[in-house]
Structure formats: structure tokens, C-alpha cells
Amino acid sequence: MHAPHDPAAPGLVWLDSAGSTQDEVLARVGREGPRHGLAVATADQRAGRGRHSRVWSAAPGAALALSVHLRPAAGGTPLAPVHLSWLSLVASAAVVEHLAGLGATAHLKWPNDVLAPDGRKLCGVLATVAPAADGGGPGVVVGMGVNLDHRGAAPVATATDLAEQIGAEAVPAPRGLAAALRDAVVGAADRFAAAVAGEAEAVDGRHPAVAAVTQRLSTLGREVRAELPGGDVLEGTAVALGPGGALRVSHVTADRGRIETEVRAGDVAHLRGDVHRGA
Template structure:
């Protein structure tokens, strides 16, 4: 199967200032993890990594997903892209760090919306940051804080992995899927990456304009970030099992999103629990 390379010149012309919203974009042939590389650079050389810096790779050989799972795929079969964010509001004031939990949901929403608009594949969200098609994982998002060494507010790196042209034989797990397998109208990674990054930058700009308040409707917008996420989120109202970091599980009904983007689960005794990080399993009737 022919898998064309990304075109750095084309992507920079469309996405990097002055024509686009991004500060810089680099395409590398191979790396361990775009998230790790970008986070290390932002921590060690912050003056070289401004807000909205992009790193993407043709092959990622040590990518990590949620709960420290590995994420690998054949060369040029997927999108592996990370964006460095230093969120500030219109007045230049840093956003409250408790709003950062929405950044991964913002990125997953941008991925789902851009895919639907471009390819006709109607993707949905599964908390906290999976993009799904009919219960199978199409893409995943992983956000991490980048502490500052000079006392400034932390940055965030938001990485996304999208299965584009993987076949049945390529899938890392049987519960995954790809745009090719979903009969997408295009699998051109240059188009898909450009659409995603433009959608992400637009959503990020709106989020910053309301000071990271997911319940606020930005000027010129039609809905809040919470409203847009909820419209595509399949988790709320479902019986779930949340597998918690470090072991243990919580069973209950996914009731709401907390102000920080965390998931509120009401257990069988009616007690609410706010879960910030977990691997959530949607349960069928009679399943525990």
C-alpha cells in the first residue's frame, strides 16, 4: 500500500504565521514520542518553544497512551502530532491551571469535528479523550503538564494519534479502527492534519478568550465548550467501570462533567465520585 509522506512546506504555508495561527511546525521522520520531545524542549529551552508550536512524526516508536499503554503503527499510516500550549486570556493573563483538564477534551473534539466535516465519518467521544466510531477507537489524545523552571505557569503538551490507513492486520488491538476501514472519503494525511490543527487552534483561541471557562459561550460562538463536548460524548448517562491509576475500580453511572473536565460517577449507593484520570469502560446490561 502506498502511503505518501507529509509535506512540511505545504503544511507550514497553511498553518504557520503569518498565514496561519501556529508559531512553528516541524515534521520529523522518526521519534520515540512527539509528546516527550516537545515537552523536553519546552522545559529545557522554553524560549525556543512558544505557544502553538507543533511537532509531528512519520513514525513514532515509543509513543504512550493513557495508563502508560504503548501506541505504535506502521510508518506513514497514522498522524502523530503534538502541540505546545501556553494558554493566556485576551489580557495576557495565564489561564487557571484547573482549566487545563479541558485541553485534552478540546483536542479530541477538534479531531472528531474535523474528521466528520472532511471525511463523512461520524466520530464520537469517550471520556476522557478517545475518538470512537461505533465503539472502536479511531484516535486518542494525551495531554501533559510541562512545569516551568522559572516559576512561570506550566505549559501543556497535547498529543494526538489518529489511525488513518491501518488495515485489519496493522491494528494494535482488535477494538481499534482506522479511517481507511471506515470508508473515509479521504485518507490524505496532509489534509487531515491541516484540518485538525486549524480546528484545534480555533477552539483553543475561543477557550482562552473566555479565560478557560468551559461553561461560557465565546463571543461569536454558538455554544460553550462543555455543550459541544457533551453533544459528542457517549459516556454520560452510561453505566461505567472506571479503572483507576494504581489499581482499583469504581462502578457507577457517569453523571456529569465537573468544572475541571473530570468525570462525576455516581456509585450504586448514590454517592458521587469525581474522577480526573481513569480508563473508562462502557458497560452493557449485566456487565460489571
């Protein structure tokens, strides 16, 4: 076990190997109760998963798997459930910012992929709601997989790693990176909770609370293809973030002309290449 930097802060548990760090955090929350900032990390995750139950795997040491329980509060009041859907984007933007500080230029593709300037993936993020038994409202477990060093043999052509972006000698030790990312994500969640305190309705992308997200999101203004749950495909221009972080896509229909549709779930692809936005 790796002790947290601040003994008064929630712990970061380091495991030599794990099936899924998200499952580990969910189990600990179930046993010990919700603790904002509780985190589990490993450099050898053997049963990780991505969106839509896809398998996520990497050779031991090639990637960092980190999951963090987020249940931020403002003035002692936990974040309202209406705002929970923003936490994945807020956490992803914090990862982009931290990796940029290491020298890895990156941007965020909706809803939660951290990409290099050419569109290859550096990190994926997946959020799962964590019910609370104490009556204080649910939290979210945000899991992330950061590609560290695949030694020139990335598992898929659409992936890259920190070693390729900043040089192998500059890649932080996995435990230290886990602690730093945990702190960055928790801090971002705390700032978000404070900024939306008192907001009874879900905020949209114009709210100052999510400025860090919109600054780092490269999807807005892009031509996109959204593969929706159920198999439908939508192509159009991503124009804004709606309430709760939904992606608003402007597209033309045969019977209604140009309309905007809010995409709340699904896979979104950037069409015609990729670009970097934000720092």
C-alpha cells in the first residue's frame, strides 16, 4: 500500500496487480463507506474495461490504471445528483492539464478520451455511479488508464504513450503519477462542486464551473459522427455542451431541416483528422 502525501487526506492504495481498479474502489466504498478521494492504482491491471464493456488491457508496467471515488461537497452538502454527469468531463480535463504540465500536449475528445495532437489516445476515462448507503447522495468512481510506455509496440494503431510524447526518461514513476493525478482530479471536482453550489438545475457548457472543460475540449466546432445506443448514427457539427455535459450536434434532417440533437451517450468520432485545442 502506498500512503497518501497528506496523512489527513483519503488514501491512495497501490496494488502490485488488480483485476479492475474501479471494482476495487467500488468494493472498498461498499465496505468502508463513501470517502471522497479514495483511490486505487496499479501498473498491472488484468481485467480493465472501457465504455460499452469493452476490454482494456496492457502489458504489466506499460500503463497506469487509477480509479478515484469522487463525492465532492460544498459547505458540507454533497454535490447534487443533477451535476454528477459532469464529473467524468471535469476529471478528464484535469488529466489533460496535468499531462500538459509534464510536456505531453493533449486535448479532450467528448466524452472522455485524452488524445495526443494527432488524435491517438493517451488516456481513456470511464465513470461509474457509486451508490451511497449513508443517505448522503451518490458519488462517482472515475477510472482512467494512462499509457506510459509500450516500448514502441502500442496494442493498437490508434494509441500512443507518454514515452513517445515526452521521452521515456521523462515518464514519471507510476506511483508518483497516480498520486499526482488523484490530487489533480480531486481538486478539480472540489472546485466544480463549489462553483455549482446552489444551482438546482444541471448547468451547461456556458457555466464558469466547466470553463476548464470547454477550454480543453477539441470536439466543439468539429464535424463528428456519433454512434448512438441502439445502433443509430448521427453526423453533424458539434456546437455546444448542453445541460449535464451532453454534446449538442447540429445536423440536417429530411423532414425538419437543420436541428440540434443532444447526445448523452455513445461513441463520437472526429471527422477529417484531428486538432489540438487548449493547453
